[in-house]
Amino acid sequence: MATIKDVAKEAGVSVATVSRVINKSPKASSASVESVTKAMSKLGYRPNANARALVSQSTNTVGVLVSDVSDPFFGTLVKAVDDVAHQHNKHILVGNGYHNADEERNAIELLINSRCDALVIHSKALSDEELIRYAEEVKALVFINRNIEALPGRCISLDNYKGAFLATEHLIRNGHRNIACIASSHAIEDVEQRLAGYQDALKANNIELSTSYVEYGEPDSDGGERAMTNLLTKSLPITGIVAYNDNMAAGALSVLEENQLELPRQMSIIGFDDALIAKYLHPRLTTIRYPIKMMAEKAAEIAIALSKKATIETEPMVYSPTLVQRMSVERNML
Known part of the structure; x- marks a missing residue:
């Protein structure tokens, strides 16, 4: 050689x-x-x-940590960071954390040791204190879908509470009162925030429901299927469902169809994320738009700017979700 x-x-x-x-x-x-x-x-x-x-003093690389790159949501995130990196003549290195503290820590350490110029980190399992230490070590590190008060300007997040509140309120405005919630079984703050949004929307409209109306599952179509099956088994008078994400909603829809429920006349459902699948389900899925592409692009731009020692704004960046109305919610006439 x-x-x-x-x-x-x-x-x-x-x-x-x-x-x-x-x-x-x-x-x-x-x-x-x-x-x-x-x-x-x-x-x-x-x-x-x-x-x-x-x-x-540059590797021309941007490190990215996600939960699981095979998930379309995180695929969109990675693609958005890659697009921005290419605009700056950089490439990306990707690590998977799987919402596991050890996996996230190992992936971050690997990206740092690979001398990445900038880092965009989606971490849910590590504590604020540990992430702050990483941020102090790597000045061009930006967190996405995480809001750490001690790091203003370096955190980009979504108002998950507002998104779930919007979803639940949309069903209520369409005459639904027996509204179930299909939640993720992952122990992360997103789940807590969306569950709180669902519960507070019910309370704001004087609706009291038992905890039986909430079912948990893995945040994928299989988890949605199992959660929906469990809800149907309870024989509750459900007419509307708020799902943790569009993949879980897709799984729930398949179970409802298998049980010959007419959608959305007999059961309305709303998802979260506005993933590509939402447009192609039957009925087309009403959902809450999570602007992950916009957020990831912003995170990458800030991280790369920090790597060049540029001055950034120090205001918290919390994005707002919006409602996307399609065909899976109908006024309750039952």
């Missing part, structure tokens, strides 16, 4: 000149660039990325 010394010998220049060409130094003459480039091509030499980083 060719070395930098081999390239220098082939090009008839010094090792320092080869290094300047590799790192695109303005001090490298056009003649040097041409001769070194030809030598590298002839010898099949590939510059070592770590060596370049040591000289330039």
Whole structure:
């Protein structure tokens, strides 16, 4: 395998000149660039990325931590960060945390040790204190879907409470009072916030329901199926359902169809996220839009700006969810 010394010998220049060409130094003459480039091509030499980083103090990479990149929600997040990174001639490294403290910690450590220029972190399992320590160590680190008061300007989050309140209130305005909630079984703040929004919307409209109206499951279609099956087994007079996300809503819809319930006449349902699947379910899913693409783009822009030591605003950035009306909610006439 060719070395930098081999390239220098082939090009008839010094090792320092080869290094300047590799790192695109303005001090490298056009003649040097041409001769070194030809030598590298002839010898099949590939510059070592770590060596370049040591000289330039940049790896041209942005690290991203998500829960599970196979989830379409996090796929959208990663794609948005990648789009912004490419605009700045950078690439991304992705780690999965699976909402597990050890996994999140290991992934963050790996991204830091990989000398990423900037980090966009979606962490739900680690404490505020531990994340603050990481933020103090890495100045170009931004958190998404997390609001830590001690880090203003470096946290981008969604008002999950408001989203669930909107969803529940939309069903109530359509005449529904026996409204069930399909919640995620993950022990994260999003679940608590959305459950509180659901419960407070009921209270605000003088509706009292037992805890039997709430079922938990994994935040995917299988979890939605199991939660919906459990709700039907209880024989509750449910006419409306608030789902934790669109994937759980999709699973619930399949169970309702299997049990020959006419949708949405006999059962209305509303999701959360406005994922791509929401447009193609039958009936098309009314949902709460989570502007994850916009939020991820903003997080990436801030992280990259911080890596360049730019000044950023120090105001908290909490985005608002909005209602997307489609065909899965109908006025209750029963």
